Amino acid sequence: xxxxxxxxxxxxxxxxxxxxxxxxxxxxxxxxxxxxxxxxxxxxxxxxxxxxxxxxxxxxxxxxxxxxxxxxxxxxxxxxxxxxxxxxxxxxxxxxxxxxxxxxxxxxxxxxxxxxxxxxxxxxxxxxxxxxxxxxxxxxxxxxxxxxxxxxxxxxxxxxxxxxxxxxxxxxxxxxxxxxxxxxxxxxxxxxxxxxxxxxxxxxxxxxxxxxxxxxxxxxxxxxxxxxxxxxxxxxxxx
Ligand code: CA
Numbered sequence: 001x002x003x004x005x006x007x008x009x010x011x012x013x014x015x016x017x018x019x020x021x022x023x024x025x026x027x028x029x030x031x032x033x034x035x036x037x038x039x040x041x042x043x044x045x046x047x048x049x050x051x052x053x054x055x056x057x058x059x060x061x062x063x064x065x066x067x068x069x070x071x072x073x074x075x076x077x078x079x080x081x082x083x084x085x086x087x088x089x090x091x092x093x094x095x096x097x098x099x100x101x102x103x104x105x106x107x108x109x110x111x112x113x114x115x116x117x118x119x120x121x122x123x124x125x126x127x128x129x130x131x132x133x134x135x136x137x138x139x140x141x142x143x144x145x146x147x148x149x150x151x152x153x154x155x156x157x158x159x160x161x162x163x164x165x166x167x168x169x170x171x172x173x174x175x176x177x178x179x180x181x182x183x184x185x186x187x188x189x190x191x192x193x194x195x196x197x198x199x200x201x202x203x204x205x206x207x208x209x210x211x212x213x214x215x216x217x218x219x220x221x222x223x224x225x226x227x228x229x230x231x232x233x234x235x236x237x238x239x
Contacts, residue, residue: 006030008038009054021110035060042075050079070099134169139211150211161204168225177222
Protein backbone atom coordinates (compact mmCIF):
# COMPACT_ATOMS: atom_id res chain seq x y z
CA UNK A 1 0.00 0.00 0.00
CA UNK A 2 1.51 3.30 -0.98
CA UNK A 3 1.49 6.15 1.51
CA UNK A 4 -0.52 9.24 0.57
CA UNK A 5 1.27 12.56 0.74
CA UNK A 6 -0.20 16.03 0.31
CA UNK A 7 2.12 18.85 -0.74
CA UNK A 8 0.98 22.31 0.35
CA UNK A 9 3.38 24.65 -1.42
CA UNK A 10 2.75 27.84 -3.40
CA UNK A 11 5.91 27.58 -5.52
CA UNK A 12 4.33 25.63 -8.36
CA UNK A 13 7.62 24.54 -9.95
CA UNK A 14 8.97 23.20 -6.68
CA UNK A 15 5.67 21.47 -5.87
CA UNK A 16 5.63 19.82 -9.30
CA UNK A 17 9.25 18.65 -9.01
CA UNK A 18 8.66 17.21 -5.55
CA UNK A 19 5.39 15.56 -6.59
CA UNK A 20 7.07 13.95 -9.57
CA UNK A 21 10.03 12.69 -7.52
CA UNK A 22 7.85 11.29 -4.75
CA UNK A 23 5.57 9.68 -7.32
CA UNK A 24 8.61 7.88 -8.70
CA UNK A 25 9.41 6.71 -5.16
CA UNK A 26 6.03 5.00 -5.09
CA UNK A 27 4.04 7.53 -3.06
CA UNK A 28 0.58 8.76 -3.99
CA UNK A 29 0.87 12.53 -4.10
CA UNK A 30 -1.70 15.33 -3.95
CA UNK A 31 -0.94 19.04 -4.39
CA UNK A 32 -2.36 22.27 -3.02
CA UNK A 33 -1.07 25.77 -3.76
CA UNK A 34 -2.56 27.55 -0.74
CA UNK A 35 -3.12 26.71 2.91
CA UNK A 36 -6.88 26.96 2.52
CA UNK A 37 -6.88 24.62 -0.47
CA UNK A 38 -4.69 22.20 1.45
CA UNK A 39 -7.05 22.12 4.44
CA UNK A 40 -9.99 21.55 2.09
CA UNK A 41 -8.27 18.63 0.42
CA UNK A 42 -7.45 17.14 3.83
CA UNK A 43 -11.09 17.45 4.81
CA UNK A 44 -12.65 16.14 1.59
CA UNK A 45 -10.26 13.51 0.25
CA UNK A 46 -9.30 10.07 1.57
CA UNK A 47 -6.94 10.47 4.53
CA UNK A 48 -3.34 11.44 3.85
CA UNK A 49 -0.50 9.85 5.80
CA UNK A 50 1.76 12.87 5.65
CA UNK A 51 1.58 16.55 4.75
CA UNK A 52 4.54 18.40 3.27
CA UNK A 53 3.81 21.89 4.47
CA UNK A 54 5.54 25.04 3.26
CA UNK A 55 5.99 27.56 6.05
CA UNK A 56 5.50 30.65 3.85
CA UNK A 57 2.17 30.45 2.07
CA UNK A 58 0.25 33.33 0.47
CA UNK A 59 -2.93 33.02 2.56
CA UNK A 60 -2.48 31.14 5.84
CA UNK A 61 0.96 30.63 7.37
CA UNK A 62 2.30 27.09 7.54
CA UNK A 63 2.11 27.24 11.33
CA UNK A 64 -1.57 28.19 11.18
CA UNK A 65 -2.28 25.37 8.72
CA UNK A 66 -0.43 22.97 11.00
CA UNK A 67 -2.38 24.20 14.01
CA UNK A 68 -5.65 23.57 12.18
CA UNK A 69 -4.49 20.12 11.09
CA UNK A 70 -3.80 19.29 14.75
CA UNK A 71 -7.15 20.69 15.92
CA UNK A 72 -9.22 18.66 13.46
CA UNK A 73 -10.02 15.16 14.81
CA UNK A 74 -9.82 13.82 11.26
CA UNK A 75 -6.23 14.97 10.73
CA UNK A 76 -4.71 15.47 14.17
CA UNK A 77 -2.76 12.23 13.77
CA UNK A 78 -1.47 13.04 10.27
CA UNK A 79 2.29 13.50 10.00
CA UNK A 80 3.42 17.03 9.14
CA UNK A 81 6.84 17.67 7.60
CA UNK A 82 7.51 21.40 7.45
CA UNK A 83 9.39 22.96 4.55
CA UNK A 84 11.29 26.04 5.67
CA UNK A 85 13.71 28.47 4.08
CA UNK A 86 17.14 28.95 5.58
CA UNK A 87 17.13 31.56 8.33
CA UNK A 88 13.55 30.98 9.44
CA UNK A 89 14.87 29.91 12.85
CA UNK A 90 12.08 31.34 14.95
CA UNK A 91 9.38 30.08 12.69
CA UNK A 92 11.03 26.71 12.77
CA UNK A 93 10.70 26.55 16.52
CA UNK A 94 7.13 27.71 16.25
CA UNK A 95 6.57 24.93 13.76
CA UNK A 96 7.41 22.40 16.41
CA UNK A 97 5.32 24.24 18.97
CA UNK A 98 2.26 23.88 16.78
CA UNK A 99 2.95 20.21 16.27
CA UNK A 100 4.99 19.60 13.13
CA UNK A 101 6.74 16.20 13.25
CA UNK A 102 9.91 17.27 11.45
CA UNK A 103 11.23 19.90 9.07
CA UNK A 104 13.44 20.15 5.99
CA UNK A 105 15.37 23.28 5.04
CA UNK A 106 15.19 24.57 1.46
CA UNK A 107 16.89 23.94 -0.82
CA UNK A 108 16.76 20.18 -0.32
CA UNK A 109 17.35 17.26 -2.63
CA UNK A 110 14.30 15.17 -3.42
CA UNK A 111 16.35 12.14 -2.39
CA UNK A 112 16.95 13.64 1.06
CA UNK A 113 13.27 14.52 1.29
CA UNK A 114 12.18 10.98 0.39
CA UNK A 115 14.51 9.56 3.04
CA UNK A 116 13.10 11.87 5.69
CA UNK A 117 9.56 10.97 4.69
CA UNK A 118 10.29 7.25 4.87
CA UNK A 119 11.92 7.67 8.28
CA UNK A 120 8.84 9.49 9.61
CA UNK A 121 6.43 6.94 8.18
CA UNK A 122 8.49 4.07 9.57
CA UNK A 123 8.48 5.64 12.99
CA UNK A 124 4.72 5.72 13.15
CA UNK A 125 3.21 3.18 10.81
CA UNK A 126 2.51 -0.48 10.99
CA UNK A 127 5.56 -2.67 11.21
CA UNK A 128 6.29 -3.81 7.66
CA UNK A 129 5.89 -7.52 8.20
CA UNK A 130 4.29 -10.17 6.09
CA UNK A 131 0.63 -11.14 6.18
CA UNK A 132 -0.88 -8.26 8.15
CA UNK A 133 1.19 -9.19 11.19
CA UNK A 134 1.95 -6.45 13.73
CA UNK A 135 4.91 -7.08 16.00
CA UNK A 136 5.92 -5.02 19.03
CA UNK A 137 8.03 -6.31 21.91
CA UNK A 138 6.77 -9.84 22.69
CA UNK A 139 3.33 -9.11 21.20
CA UNK A 140 2.41 -10.41 17.76
CA UNK A 141 -0.99 -9.61 16.29
CA UNK A 142 -2.36 -11.22 13.15
CA UNK A 143 -4.99 -8.62 12.35
CA UNK A 144 -6.67 -10.44 9.46
CA UNK A 145 -6.62 -13.80 11.22
CA UNK A 146 -7.77 -12.32 14.57
CA UNK A 147 -4.98 -14.08 16.42
CA UNK A 148 -2.58 -12.77 19.03
CA UNK A 149 0.48 -14.13 20.82
CA UNK A 150 2.59 -12.87 23.68
CA UNK A 151 5.88 -14.70 23.26
CA UNK A 152 4.79 -18.23 22.35
CA UNK A 153 1.50 -18.02 24.26
CA UNK A 154 -1.67 -17.50 22.25
CA UNK A 155 -4.03 -14.85 23.68
CA UNK A 156 -7.74 -14.92 22.89
CA UNK A 157 -9.00 -11.46 22.00
CA UNK A 158 -12.45 -10.22 21.08
CA UNK A 159 -12.96 -8.52 17.72
CA UNK A 160 -13.02 -5.13 19.45
CA UNK A 161 -9.81 -5.88 21.34
CA UNK A 162 -8.11 -6.87 18.07
CA UNK A 163 -9.13 -3.55 16.51
CA UNK A 164 -8.03 -1.63 19.59
CA UNK A 165 -4.65 -3.34 19.81
CA UNK A 166 -4.10 -3.06 16.04
CA UNK A 167 -4.74 0.66 16.21
CA UNK A 168 -2.34 1.12 19.10
CA UNK A 169 0.37 -1.07 17.55
CA UNK A 170 0.05 0.50 14.11
CA UNK A 171 0.54 3.92 15.69
CA UNK A 172 3.28 2.75 18.02
CA UNK A 173 5.32 5.40 19.76
CA UNK A 174 2.52 7.97 19.44
CA UNK A 175 -0.05 8.71 22.08
CA UNK A 176 -3.61 7.85 21.13
CA UNK A 177 -6.18 9.87 23.02
CA UNK A 178 -9.35 8.13 24.15
CA UNK A 179 -11.28 10.21 21.62
CA UNK A 180 -9.00 9.01 18.83
CA UNK A 181 -9.43 5.39 19.89
CA UNK A 182 -13.17 5.89 20.16
CA UNK A 183 -13.25 7.25 16.60
CA UNK A 184 -10.88 4.67 15.19
CA UNK A 185 -12.22 1.53 16.84
CA UNK A 186 -15.90 2.12 17.52
CA UNK A 187 -16.59 4.85 14.97
CA UNK A 188 -18.19 8.21 15.48
CA UNK A 189 -21.71 6.87 15.17
CA UNK A 190 -21.41 4.54 18.13
CA UNK A 191 -22.95 5.39 21.49
CA UNK A 192 -20.00 4.25 23.61
CA UNK A 193 -18.08 6.84 25.60
CA UNK A 194 -14.49 7.26 26.71
CA UNK A 195 -15.06 5.15 29.85
CA UNK A 196 -15.77 2.25 27.49
CA UNK A 197 -12.34 2.78 25.94
CA UNK A 198 -10.75 2.65 29.39
CA UNK A 199 -12.63 -0.54 30.26
CA UNK A 200 -11.52 -2.24 27.05
CA UNK A 201 -7.90 -1.15 27.45
CA UNK A 202 -7.94 -2.44 31.02
CA UNK A 203 -9.23 -5.85 29.91
CA UNK A 204 -6.79 -5.91 27.01
CA UNK A 205 -3.87 -5.22 29.33
CA UNK A 206 -4.94 -8.02 31.68
CA UNK A 207 -5.04 -10.44 28.75
CA UNK A 208 -1.65 -9.38 27.44
CA UNK A 209 0.13 -10.43 30.64
CA UNK A 210 3.86 -9.77 30.12
CA UNK A 211 2.94 -7.79 27.01
CA UNK A 212 1.06 -5.17 29.02
CA UNK A 213 4.36 -3.44 29.89
CA UNK A 214 4.30 -2.21 26.28
CA UNK A 215 0.86 -0.63 26.59
CA UNK A 216 1.47 2.56 28.47
CA UNK A 217 -1.07 4.82 30.14
CA UNK A 218 -0.17 8.43 29.41
CA UNK A 219 -1.77 10.23 32.32
CA UNK A 220 -4.23 12.91 31.31
CA UNK A 221 -3.90 12.06 27.62
CA UNK A 222 -4.51 8.47 26.60
CA UNK A 223 -2.57 5.35 25.69
CA UNK A 224 0.56 4.46 23.80
CA UNK A 225 2.02 1.20 22.55
CA UNK A 226 5.83 1.05 22.64
CA UNK A 227 8.32 -1.49 21.34
CA UNK A 228 10.21 -1.14 24.63
CA UNK A 229 8.53 -2.07 27.94
CA UNK A 230 7.42 0.87 30.07
CA UNK A 231 6.95 1.13 33.83
CA UNK A 232 3.38 2.26 34.21
CA UNK A 233 2.89 2.75 37.90
CA UNK A 234 -0.82 3.12 37.41
CA UNK A 235 -2.87 0.26 38.81
CA UNK A 236 -6.09 1.45 37.26
CA UNK A 237 -4.67 1.91 33.78
CA UNK A 238 -6.93 4.92 33.32
CA UNK A 239 -5.51 8.22 32.06
CA1 CA B 1 6.27 29.53 -0.09
